[in-house]
Amino acid sequence: MNSPVPFPDDLHVHPGPALLSGIAQGPSLPAHRTQYGVVPNVDTRTLTELVTAVGLRGRGGAAFPFAIKLGAVLERAGRTRRPVVVVNASEGEPASSKDTALALTRPHLVLDGAVAAAQALRANKVHVVLPGERPFAAAGLRRALAERDDPVEIVEHTAEPRFVAGQAKAVVELIEGRTNLPVTTWQPEAESGVGGRPTLLSNAETWAHVGLLVHVGATAYRRFGTSGEPGTALLSVTTPDAVPHVHEVEYGARMRDVLPPSVVGAPVLLGGFHGSWATWETVASLRVSVPGMRSLGVALGAGVVHAPGPDACPLAVTVRITDYLASQSARRCGPCLNGLPALALSLHRVLDGSGTRSRVEELASLVVRRGACAHPDGTVRLVRSLFAALPGEILAHAAGGCLAADRSRRLAS
């Protein structure tokens, strides 16, 4: 099944203050070295201090503090074996384009971050996982890899074209030569990942921030953002009839500033297909912030902002996304393979007015936390957020109507 938001074959990358500064000079290694110089040698103490000083969080969606992950890898590495570094650029979420943007404009910042960490950790290898459904992004990273001559071995892999292929445990499976699907693990990959080694696995954007930090230092990094949340984040913005736009924004910036006038007034899906719906009023008041958005019941996630516009019915959009997510289940875990199609069906029935919210909730509680990966949990987050944030849209369908039609009429007049 095709994704309701297609995988991009083109995108618009806006220049930004930090990661995306100087992109007009192109992605080549000479241009990158002119801007930043060679990869500095850092030790694990300096690396830990840098990521702690700016409170760096993982950009793959969970916003987990990087320093804690690094600490877990260091502790295990000290006792056992040399660790492994993994750059996860698989970007299986169709509405996300930020790692694609980095692959096209800033591949060497990503790779510098991973190489600097690998040298600090005396890592055995760096694995780079390329996207399976974005050939132009994969080509960008391959070109960059071919230009480099690093003192550490870099191995590339290509993810399967599947939504859950980029999930951390699935990536470890891929690197180990098994099927690129999530499995049950009893230890986090930071303790026991690739080949049982402590594994520092992060998303491409996270590595770009590490790269920037080792090049410019914490003080320069902190020039952007707020004092509580320094730095910037990449946002992937999808709107009707436009190629995806990628913006680098400072923490604390207004979310609405990345949205075009054409989508003003309509609900927005924040955090992607595993994210949450927000009313326009919420979006209009929102600042880009991990804790700030959490306190409002939404999540920045991997920075995906999908604004289908006033003509789109959020219930219909959710039905299409849930159908797609059900088709992307790796079909290995019983509750996920049976429950997600049933959940999608129950939503179709709410859409056509023949079903109830209680059946949707019954199925949601049956699938949540009952799989090898967070795919069921993310799908449930999406579905529950629709009912929580946009109850009016649901009521309108129960009465045989649809608010999208009213909304586009009102905004047109």
Next chain:
Amino acid sequence: MSHQLRVDWPACKGRGLCHELLPEIVDLDEWGYPIVTGPITDDLRPDAASAVRACPRLALRIVD
């Protein structure tokens, strides 16, 4: 320290032998897969251990 029963979901193929052996803390969902409803209390330790041994797919584990 209370122990939990965890299911290796890709391994589990349903049908619910675990529910028969440990109905106190294992229900079945509408497709026949186990729903773990609570922690393994001390009096259930032996039954939980036999369920782990009996699972034909080796899909159960006792974790802290």
